[in-house]
Amino acid sequence: MNAAPLLEFRAVEKRYATAAGEVAALSGVDFSIQAGEFATVTGPSGSGKSTLLNLATLLDRPSAGVLRFEGQDVGTLPESGRSRLRKHSIGMVFQSYHLLPERSVLDNVLFRFRYMDTPAEEARAAARQALELTGLGGMAQRTARLLSGGEMQRVAIARAVAVPLRLLAADEPTGNLDAESAAQVMGCLKELNRAGTAVLLVTHNEALIAHGRRHLAFRHGRMVHDRVLG
């Protein structure tokens, strides 16, 4: 028996109402991501990459088509159910990190547990383990705003993966970083993927395509190719 894909887009469309009328951000998107897969998504600005990511992380709903997460139709799922999936199964990493600058590194990672029922000690242990994984074990008490860009992004990754995830979605995670920091961040993502977390990486940087085993390219809101890399 075949297991359901982790993430499945079937004829998905996303339209936005603007002053000039309705604009299609995504049209006829069909693809699926399997558990443990590492896929990169590329495309020029306005191609619909970020919209795709918002749909994949259940932050937005499709205007048409079917979106499934582990076989469950999440396009029509009530907000409480979508929140529960975001809480327990999906992590996000952003280009601009979105850390709480005045709080410590550890507090930022613990923030991932803010809406979970995890006991405090368990959350603390998981947060420390996530920091170790991203090479920031010695910086737990540092104030977040004092970190370098690469360190901030690794804190953001640690925060995302402090809970066991099914899918980690990363939106231009190396976009603001120098080459060395970018390599460290990509190393973290690959390590997580090796441990079984599916990664969906959105990027402008063509050089990052090689890190994944699958490449999706978008243009004008449509998927123009879906290629498995050798």
Next chain:
Amino acid sequence: MTGSWVKALGQDVLAGLRLRPGRTLLAGGAIALGACALTVLLAAVAGLQAHTLAITRVLGSHTFAVLGAAPGGVAEQRLQIGDVRLLAANLPDAQVSAVRRDSVAVPGHELTLDLLSTDENLVAVRGWQLVDGRFLDAGDLAYAQRDLVATRALARQWGWHVGQVVDVGAVPFKVVGIVDTPAAALEATALAPDIVVRDLSAFVPESVAPDWVGGNGTLQPWGVDAIYVRAGDDEALNKAQQTAVQLLSRADGGANHLSWVTPATLAAGLDQLRHLVAAVAGGVSLLSLILGAITLVSLMLANVQDRVAEIGLRRSFGAEPRDVALLFVAEALGLTLAAVVTGALAALLLLELGPRLPLPVSVDAWVLLGPLLMGASLGVLAAWWPARLAARIEPAQALRQA
């Protein structure tokens, strides 16, 4: 689990309020000022209510007082001893007593003494308690005995005791009793000065004083300042008052030359004062609270605007719209409650240590609970709109904007 949830919410609230410290202080300050004024107002209202009860007790239950013109006023409008006898003769079911107040010097003391000339019925009519000895009796009145009954405050202050002979206006009197007059504590309020007995007061037989107090040896019609009538119950009291009005009425102007003091008239006077206090202090607190609420709403709106990314982040971590709304309601509640507690404590300190207010004040549970309830309501009301806006922010849009 609940403890850590509360702790996390507390941390969020503190972090949120630190975002804009100036505006937080301004909103908190205005609310604290309002809460301070409100606490004083409630304490004054509670004090006036307690005072109403106390002053009713001072007058005596089922008792009314008739007051004539003050000494030195229009002579024809003064009550006379004959009026007292007229009432006593025509109100067989009631007890009648009268008092004349004179101020006399006492050798060895700087302060003057209120010498209250009266009869043997006063202590029963006013419902006072004897602390020691006895009150004036029929024999004192009939034989014009120079016996004296001191108030408890006077006895304590000047060291007078039963059996002692004291000089009052250079005339020796024997102290035969000490009486507790609860009105003494209310003296300073001046809410019912004519029926209040000052601390430094003593009672002597009304048959003694005309020969001696300020009379220069000439006997004049003996005026009294107040007549007290005590009946068995409220109905009998009303009846007695109607009869008294008829008896003391004059052909030309009825009984309007007299003042009639009943528990109801005293309560009405205090009610007027209470309304005045409520209007003034209530106005100040209302203005402060409106200012605080407006600043609080603007603070909350600014916080929502500043924290769009954080709201998106929270939503991406599984927060539901109601969790986001709760965050801003908790922030507003935290600020208002902290401000209210500060303001109320400042008010209590002010009432305790500050200059004495010209009003009775009393601190009861409502004085403490009232501002807290007000603060909680204000916090929820002020946060409602910003919290609703925050809850409606689309997480994808929030993260993209940031």
